[in-house]
Amino acid sequence: MxxxxxxHPFLLAIFPIIFLFSHNVNNxxxxxxxxxxxxxxxxxxxxxxxxxxxxxxxxxAGFVVSLGLxxxxxxxxxxxxxxxxxxxxxxxxxxxxxxLILFIPVLVLFALGSYYFIRTKRPLNNATKIVNFIAASLxxxxxxxxxxxxxxxxxxxxxxxxxxxxSSVQITESNNFPDVYxxxxxxxxxxxxxxxxxxxxxxxxxxxxxxxxxxxxxxSFSNYQGTRFSIPSTLHMNYIQNTVDIKNIDLNxxxxxxxxxxxxPVFKNFKSKGYTIYSIESGSVHTTNMNNVxxxxxxxxxxxxxxxxxxxxxxxxxxxxxxxxxFSDANREKILCGFSELFRMKNNNDTPKFVFAHIMLPHRxxxxxxxxxxxxxxxxxxxxxxxxxxxxxxxxxxLEFANLKMKGVIEKLTQVEEPSIIIIQSDHxxxxxxxxxxxxxxxxxxxxxxxxxxxDEEKNVYFxxxxxxxxxxxxxxxLGDEYELLEDKAYVVSKKGDQLxxxxxxxxxxxxxxxD
Amino acid sequence: MVKISSRIKIQIAxxxxxxxxxxxxxxxxxxxxxxxxxVIQSIIGALVGVGIAIKVYWEKVKMKFYSIRK
Numbered sequence: 001m002x003x004x005x006x007x008h009p010f011l012l013a014i015f016p017i018i019f020l021f022s023h024n025v026n027n028x029x030x031x032x033x034x035x036x037x038x039x040x041x042x043x044x045x046x047x048x049x050x051x052x053x054x055x056x057x058x059x060x061a062g063f064v065v066s067l068g069l070x071x072x073x074x075x076x077x078x079x080x081x082x083x084x085x086x087x088x089x090x091x092x093x094x095x096x097x098x099x100l101i102l103f104i105p106v107l108v109l110f111a112l113g114s115y116y117f118i119r120t121k122r123p124l125n126n127a128t129k130i131v132n133f134i135a136a137s138l139x140x141x142x143x144x145x146x147x148x149x150x151x152x153x154x155x156x157x158x159x160x161x162x163x164x165x166x167s168s169v170q171i172t173e174s175n176n177f178p179d180v181y182x183x184x185x186x187x188x189x190x191x192x193x194x195x196x197x198x199x200x201x202x203x204x205x206x207x208x209x210x211x212x213x214x215x216x217x218x219x220s221f222s223n224y225q226g227t228r229f230s231i232p233s234t235l236h237m238n239y240i241q242n243t244v245d246i247k248n249i250d251l252n253x254x255x256x257x258x259x260x261x262x263x264x265p266v267f268k269n270f271k272s273k274g275y276t277i278y279s280i281e282s283g284s285v286h287t288t289n290m291n292n293v294x295x296x297x298x299x300x301x302x303x304x305x306x307x308x309x310x311x312x313x314x315x316x317x318x319x320x321x322x323x324x325x326x327f328s329d330a331n332r333e334k335i336l337c338g339f340s341e342l343f344r345m346k347n348n349n350d351t352p353k354f355v356f357a358h359i360m361l362p363h364r365x366x367x368x369x370x371x372x373x374x375x376x377x378x379x380x381x382x383x384x385x386x387x388x389x390x391x392x393x394x395x396x397x398x399l400e401f402a403n404l405k406m407k408g409v410i411e412k413l414t415q416v417e418e419p420s421i422i423i424i425q426s427d428h429x430x431x432x433x434x435x436x437x438x439x440x441x442x443x444x445x446x447x448x449x450x451x452x453x454x455x456d457e458e459k460n461v462y463f464x465x466x467x468x469x470x471x472x473x474x475x476x477x478x479l480g481d482e483y484e485l486l487e488d489k490a491y492v493v494s495k496k497g498d499q500l501x502x503x504x505x506x507x508x509x510x511x512x513x514x515x516d
Numbered sequence: 517m518v519k520i521s522s523r524i525k526i527q528i529a530x531x532x533x534x535x536x537x538x539x540x541x542x543x544x545x546x547x548x549x550x551x552x553x554x555v556i557q558s559i560i561g562a563l564v565g566v567g568i569a570i571k572v573y574w575e576k577v578k579m580k581f582y583s584i585r586k
Contacts, residue, residue, distance in 0.1 A: 019557065023550035077551040084551075126572050134565040141557055228545045254545040312547045383546035 004125040006062040009069060011135035013044040015142065016073035020313055022142040025149040027254035027285065032309045044069065059124045063117040066131065071110045076316035078102065083387050095378045099321040106318075177273055177352040177479055178455060179420035181413060183342070185402055186227065186282065186363040188426035190220050190447035194399075197433060197444055198392050205403040209451050212414050214422075217450040217464045221507050222428045224491055225445035228257045230427040231286045231358075234468040235264035237483065239491070241500055251493060251500070258285050266472045267292040270354040273479065278345070280338050280357035283307065284382075287358040298337035305330040311380050324365075324376045331380055332367050335360060339405040343412050361405075362398035362430075366391065370400035390432040419455035421475065425468060426450075442506045446490050454478065 014037055021033045044065060052061035079102055088098050117124070194200040206216050224230045229240050229251075236243040240251075244260055251257075270277055271292045279293040283300055285308065290296075300307055306314070306327060314323050338359040345355060361368070364384070366377040375397070379388040406424070413422055426448040435441040452463055456478065463474050466488055473483035490507050491500040570577075 016554075019554055020547075020550065023553055024547045027545055027547060074554075077549060077554055080549060080551045081555070129572060130565050130568045133568040134561045137564040138557060138561040141560060226545065252545075257545075308547050312549060316549050316551075381546075383548070 004059060004128050005132070006058055006128055008128065008131040008135040009044050009048050009062050009065040010041055011132075011139050012066050012069045012073075013040040015135065015138045016316065017313060018139055018142045018146070020309070020316065022145040024309075024312075025146050026250075026252060027258075028309060029255070032307060036310065036313055055118060059128055060117050060120075062128065063124060063131070064114045066135075067110060067113045067117070071106055072318050073316065075102075075106060075318040076314075076320040078106070079320055080316075080385070080387070088387060089389070096321060103318075103321070177275065178418065179345075179353045179355070180270070180275070180475065181342070181345075181355045181357070181420055181422045183355075183357045183406075183409075183422070183424045184231075184287075184359065185406070185424060185426050185449060186284070186358065186360050187428060187430055188362055188399065188402065188449040189430035189444075190218075190426075190449050191216075192219055193429055193443040193447035197430070197435075197440065198396065200396055202399070202403075205407070206451075208403075208407055209410065212410055212453070214410075214424075214451045214453045215464060217452075220425075220448050220450035221446045221467055221488075221490055222426070222448040223467050223469050223489060224493065225428050225431060226493065227284065227286050227427045228254055229491075229493065230468060232257050232260040232264070234425075234427075234471060235261055235266045237265065237472045238469060238486065239489065241491075254285070261286050262289060263291050267354075267356075269472075269476060269481070274351055275354045276351045278341075278353060278355045280341050280355065280359070282338065282358040282360040283334055284358060284360065287356070290356070293356075297341045298334060300334075303330065303334040303337050305334040306380075308382060315379075315381060315385075324378055324380055327380055328367050328374065328376060331365065332374060335368070336405075339409055342409045345413070359402070361402040362395055366394035366398055368398050368401040370397045370404075372401050372404065384432065390434075392433065395430060395432070414453070420453075421455065421478070422453040423471065423475070424449065424451045425471060427468075438506055442490070442503065445492075446507060 017033050017036045017040060021028055021030070047068075048058070048061050048065045051064055052058040055061050055064070079099065082102065083098075088095065091098065093101070189197075191202050191206060194202050209216060222230050223233055223239065232243065233240045240257070240260075244251075244256060267277055267290060276294045277292060278295045278297060279287070279290050280297045281288050281299050283305060288299070311323075311327070314320070314327070319326065338357055342355070342357055345353070360382075364382055365380045366375060367380075369375045375394070377388055377391070377394055379385055381388070384390065410422070413420060429443065429445050429447045431445050433444055435444055448468075454463070463471070466474065466485065467490070470485050470488065473485055477483055489502055489504045492503050493500055
């Protein structure tokens, strides 16, 4: 008799991971899924062997394990889909009660299914064959999607950039430069939108900065409303459509933009001036693994925190209801690490340093209260997951905590013999929340935070009124370079990601007072 | 009360018309769970299963029909 090969449990174990990768292939690197795949395969193997021993049948054990895997990996998806059609807030249930209503039937189905497979006297050889094919077809469909991306849409860096790529950085100049700190507080809104949209007065922090010698750009705007465009354009000192060849590149291809961020002229220029470069990472793919960095700090490995992919994968599993309970601490530790590293930076006389810090605050997920107390918002997602809606109190809470931590950092950084250049500039506005008209939309998305501290005030020209594409042009000019300033513009990106529309006029007028 | 000039009104109208096409979600580029897609993919998988089941049990089904006709 032909022996039945049982491989469906292993395919069903890897399918959810491969599917998630396939669905987000243009924003992920393959190495992200290696560990989850290894864990899934080895865990499945172990449980299957043990269960096979207990049930004295590997075929039966295979079915019970497969059923368990389906329940484990689909629970989060079912929860999210259910919430789309029957939102928690409409049903007026709390998060855990909603989960309980779903969890009990899922558990009962699993128990009944397992009971059937354990007790049945029927040979399950044909059923194994059928389920093997189903599982294989699921994996193959996802692999085709991944293959298609790698064949048709994966670009090399040379194809992406329409500017010449320097092969190596030549260090030519002396090191008589000040230290430079560039701190990105992700989604930190400017005071204009905080006041106008949320009636929040941030003057306590602004006054603190002013007393420390900072200038605050009161009507600052970002060039784009998303990190993936803002960061590469800032670090290329140019608009993204001038930096990447948008005729050939799909702007939806996040990986192309990540590559652009990583290989940027700002870091190269600092390097060529003899700077030591520190990159304080947030975990965001847009600022991780940057090229030309001497010291990477607060990496996912350092802080034992999850990558965005790991976090999303867990969100889709049965661990969903307790994800924040299990992983919020690591998330908080990662954010605190960023502030700690800034605080620990020493004034080193040997070489000047450029510190590039990306801190995921006050951006989602909401894990801190105003004084740093841990809070559980029920989600660790960076995106609006459709379940945990915009919550201005939580956003302001994290903003106030960012203020608190930044005060400590600023106190420390300004207490040095040789003053540093410090730029605090968010990549975009608060972005979430309701808006009644186009101008309010622009305020929520583009009104970012910008404060700067220049020791040599005479050289500070135009910084207050310019947008992030010019920030490093001005800064390098202060260090002796001669960059021309670009015209300040703002762009919205179409939903398909294939168009950029100039909406600069909407930022300048109408005056918000006119809309009162 | 401050009057809104007609130029500004046109600008507001222009932005409002523009917005539906440019209100983005995808452009933020956060990873997406793809819950809808996984359901569709699972349905395709189930259809494959039905096809294989028919193939596997075809002889039995045929025999059953044959015996009924007799």
